[in-house]
Amino acid sequence: MTVRAWGCYLARVRLAVSLTCALGTALALGCSKAEPERPPAGKAADTGSEADDQSRFDRQRRPEVIVEMLGLKPGMTVADIGAGTGLLTVHLVAAVAPGGHVVATDIDGSVLDHLRARMNAAGYDRLVERRVVKPTDPGLEPARYDAILLARVDHYFGDRVGWLSRARLALVKGGKLAISNRVHHRAAAMHAAAAAGFELVSETGAIPGEFVAVFEVKP
Ligand SMILES: C[S@@+](CC[C@H](N)C(=O)[O-])C[C@H]1O[C@@H](n2cnc3c(N)ncnc32)[C@H](O)[C@@H]1O
Secondary structure: OOHHHHHHHHHHHHHHHHHHHHHHHHHOOOOOOOOOOOOOOOOHHHHOOHHHHHHHHHHHHOHHHHHHHHOOOOOOEEEEEOOOOOOOHHHHHHHHOOOOEEEEEEOOHHHHHHHHHHHHHHOOHHHEEEEEOOOOOOOOOOOOEEEEEEEOOHHHOOOHHHHHHHHHOOEEEEEEEEEEEEHHHHHHHHHHHHHOOEEEEEEEOOOOOEEEEEEEEOO
16 A cells, blocks of 8 residues: 555544544443443533533433333432433432432442532432442442332343342332333343342333333332
């Protein structure tokens, strides 16, 4: 290849890489290191305003569906597992305020810093507790939670059944577990939830490309 042809080839490769990154950034919302396509925490403003990120997320992920399926009401206590930067958390806390409480966990403390800024801006900081947890440990107190949400996180668990069995102990009597993820993770999630002692009480495919399944502890 001549020097000139080589230069053209490199320019094309650079263009392809930048387009791929831009597309990944546009699609990636609310995650952390575990999702390689997401920009580092604190960089979201590079792709548009926080309000734009939130409204794009809300259009795609329809948080109101999860809030309704979990039956969230003021005064409830909810755990948001793998909360990331808090794009869903802000809807959970809005549903349980006033008087309610959200515990937002993540294995990555830096995303929780971003979540804190989001909660501050929305006026909910005092209702949301952030917890950095170990990958195998839900990090939740026993018999405290009306609802536990796992949104796009259960596929990261090394042992789904073990993790869900430990989380089961954190629910109050009649408490609900919601698992929401891309449809290709559905079979593994359903199998693990049943093996961990949960029974399915409702499910929807109302969010494009996703399933949302709500469980209670088997009697
Ligand atoms: C794809 S993001 C999902 C963020 C948010 N829940 C959502 O639905 O947009 C997954 C998040 O889960 C976190 N995570 C991965 N494994 C985890 C674990 N075992 N416990 C808690 N958080 C975890 C990652 O750090 C990341 O912030």
